Amino acid sequence: MPQVICTDATGHTTSLEMRPGWSVMQTCVNRSIPGIDAICGGMLACATCHCYVDPAWIARLPPPSEAELQMLENVVAERRAGSRLSCQLYVDEALDGLAIQIPDRQV
Amino acid sequence: MAWRSRFRIARSRGQCKDPHSAMDPILIIGAGQAGIQIAETLRQEHYSAPIVLLGAEPHGPYNRPPLSKKWLLERHDPAQLAIRGIEAIRRREIDLQLNCEVAAIDPAQHTVQLADGRSLRYAGLAITTGARVRLLPGPPLRGVFGVRTLDDAQALAAAFEECVRRAAPLVVIGGGFIGLEVAATARKRGLEVIVLEGLGRLMSRVVAPIVSEAAARVHQAHGVQLKFGVQVESLVGVDGHVTAVRTAGGLEYPAGCVVIGIGVIPDDRLAQAAGLACDRGIIVDACARTSAPSIVAAGDCTARRLADGTLLRLESVHNAIEQGKSAAMALLGRERPFTATPWFWSDQYDVKLQMVGLSHGYDQVVTRGDVDKPAFSAFYYRGGRLIAVDSLSRIGDHMVSRKLLDNGLSPLPAQASDAAFELASLLKPQATSAS
Numbered sequence: 001m002p003q004v005i006c007t008d009a010t011g012h013t014t015s016l017e018m019r020p021g022w023s024v025m026q027t028c029v030n031r032s033i034p035g036i037d038a039i040c041g042g043m044l045a046c047a048t049c050h051c052y053v054d055p056a057w058i059a060r061l062p063p064p065s066e067a068e069l070q071m072l073e074n075v076v077a078e079r080r081a082g083s084r085l086s087c088q089l090y091v092d093e094a095l096d097g098l099a100i101q102i103p104d105r106q107v
Numbered sequence: 108m109a110w111r112s113r114f115r116i117a118r119s120r121g122q123c124k125d126p127h128s129a130m131d132p133i134l135i136i137g138a139g140q141a142g143i144q145i146a147e148t149l150r151q152e153h154y155s156a157p158i159v160l161l162g163a164e165p166h167g168p169y170n171r172p173p174l175s176k177k178w179l180l181e182r183h184d185p186a187q188l189a190i191r192g193i194e195a196i197r198r199r200e201i202d203l204q205l206n207c208e209v210a211a212i213d214p215a216q217h218t219v220q221l222a223d224g225r226s227l228r229y230a231g232l233a234i235t236t237g238a239r240v241r242l243l244p245g246p247p248l249r250g251v252f253g254v255r256t257l258d259d260a261q262a263l264a265a266a267f268e269e270c271v272r273r274a275a276p277l278v279v280i281g282g283g284f285i286g287l288e289v290a291a292t293a294r295k296r297g298l299e300v301i302v303l304e305g306l307g308r309l310m311s312r313v314v315a316p317i318v319s320e321a322a323a324r325v326h327q328a329h330g331v332q333l334k335f336g337v338q339v340e341s342l343v344g345v346d347g348h349v350t351a352v353r354t355a356g357g358l359e360y361p362a363g364c365v366v367i368g369i370g371v372i373p374d375d376r377l378a379q380a381a382g383l384a385c386d387r388g389i390i391v392d393a394c395a396r397t398s399a400p401s402i403v404a405a406g407d408c409t410a411r412r413l414a415d416g417t418l419l420r421l422e423s424v425h426n427a428i429e430q431g432k433s434a435a436m437a438l439l440g441r442e443r444p445f446t447a448t449p450w451f452w453s454d455q456y457d458v459k460l461q462m463v464g465l466s467h468g469y470d471q472v473v474t475r476g477d478v479d480k481p482a483f484s485a486f487y488y489r490g491g492r493l494i495a496v497d498s499l500s501r502i503g504d505h506m507v508s509r510k511l512l513d514n515g516l517s518p519l520p521a522q523a524s525d526a527a528f529e530l531a532s533l534l535k536p537q538a539t540s541a542s
Contacts, residue, residue: 019184026187032195039424041170041188043177045452045461047506067459067502074506 002096006051008035009104018091024100025049025087035102042087047071048106051089053082054099061095064088077103130157131228132202133438134219136209136377137235138162140171140424141406143190144431145233145438146201152439158200159227161207161219166257167193172424174260175288176454180295182264185257212381214399231401231438234378234389235431238371238407238422243280248342250349250364254285255371263289266364270298275363277301278352280339282309284453286368287326291455294329301360302326303337303352305369313462314485315472318497321481325458371422373408386410388420393444395434403437405430411445419465423451448512450505461505464495464512473524476501484508486523493517507531 004016004024016027028036028049037048044067053061058081064072068088072079091098133149135142138160146158162168169188173179178188186192196203208222212232219227240253252263270277270293277293279286282304290300302309308319309326323333338355342365351359373388384390384398388410395403406427410418429445436443450463458481469487476483484504487495493516496508507530511518514534522528 021183022187026189030186030189030192030195032191032199039428040452041172041190041424043172043452043454044502045454045459070502071506073503074510 002091002093002098004091005097005099006033006102007100008033008102010034020092021090023087024051024089024091024098025085028086028102033102035104035106036086037106038087039107044068044071044085044087047075047085049086050075050077050103050106051084051086052080052101052103053084053089054101055082057095057098058082061089061098075103076107077105131217131230132157132159133231133233134227134229135160135233135235136212136219137237137406137408138164138168138203138205139235139237139406140168140190140427141235141237141431141434142233143168143196144428145235145403145405145435146196147191147199148432148435149438150199150201152435154435154439156230157202159202159204160196161209161221162203162205163208164256164258165206167191167196167203167205169257170424171255172452174257175254175285176292179254179260179264179267179289179292182261185261188257209377212377212402214381214383214402217401229401232403233434233438234397234402234404234408235406235427235434236374236377236408238373240367241370241372242367243339243342243369245341246344248344248349249347250362251342252364252366254289254366254368263364263366267293267296267298270363271296273363274299276361277364277366278303278360278362279366279368280352281305281368281370282333282335283312283368283370284310284451286366287322287455288453289366289368290326290331291329294331295456298363300330301332301334301362303334303339303354303360305336305338307335309333313466314497315466315469315487317472317474317478318460318485318499321478321483321499322455322458322460325456325481329456371407373410373420375408378402378404378408386418388418390418391430393433393446394437394442395430395445396437401438403434405434421449423449425450448509450509457500459498459500459502461498461502462495463505463509464493466495466497469494471520473520475504475524475526484523486518486520488517488520491517493523504530507534510534 001017007013039048040046168190210222211220276299279302340355343351375385375389378389389404407422433443433445453460466487471488482500484498484501498505
């Protein structure tokens, strides 16, 4: 299974196995990764599953939808070039090793 | 304050004379959104004594909103609905017990009786029993559904397939959020859908007519038949399975299956039986405290007493989370009033309906954006102040409006209705509020 390397706001790094069809957000909340609130459960309604994709990986992901971009304009933590909503990220073998960072706050 | 001293569970544990009570856990009845929030907040706040989370369902805490929308259509792995994975919950030393029915609460003895005969002592108790679907009177029939639980949604999804096979229509009773979300999902699955609404427009309890009308146009454009002012008299069944919905006007709508979306009943039965103050919901203050010492409540089962004395019942994820945080803090003897502006959302087809604030009692509505498309927001005012905003596929409006309302800012109606006016400019420190 492809892996996502997830670093939380305290600097702790976890390697997450990505089950087929599971979003990065779903995997994070299942493992209780601190800092991913995901209030709306992946419905693109809350912008509380914000993550920073490692700069080396940004261009390898499908670009955000218009709705995701609008939500990203309103994230609480600093918005960076790699800002994405983890509920919109799906990882296959081609993205094995994707590195993300969790911001220090979501609300 | 007397109330506070009664709630100093964590601090008083060490000095407790009864050696057993030092080990008594915080019990949480109900493993939904509010229940898991309380458990997690307690652990975040370094509460280290046992926490027991009692769930009546066979599933761990899961997200309910997708049940009437995305999940109902795609039926992906139910584990993907989890709010927290069961293993992760247990790693935090939260003792999650599933299939666990509570029979009674004894506030005087600080005990909870389970249906299986066990009796559990508690140091503090949280009631997060949620709400039950309001059903129609009459004998139960197969093919009639509320949408509340994962099991409800699983059964409904199977009924959809049966309806597709038999080319039988879905009749939805109630043109509110749940009914309309199910109607949209059923249309995507290819079912014929009829929505019967008792009043004159959709979602009339919460949105302005202009929003109701836009939603009606979207549903009609997707082929849903909307019938207004229809009073349902009874469900017609053959061999125990529903076959039609009969109206007070004497009409019969044939139905392969029926979804009832006429609201929910806060589940305050245990609290009522235990003598807690209830009024269509467990009465709580802004800090989620009930009328009984050491007992808090949060989420859909509550009716929150506002400063003006009225009771507010909110059925939403945001409310469950915020009240859950307040409830956990109250159990630790701390006051964390829930003051954030409430927000809600609904997805119907590709229209994202997002609501912030409570529009009840508005005296003016202005719109921003394209009403016909629809991609607009309705700004609700009372006495010249902004009180709520409903957005249809206007995510930016919604997110900015949440900040405006949380900060007590009120754009002028002329600014709100001018799509060229930058609402976010009101949030900048140098900008002066228009109010």
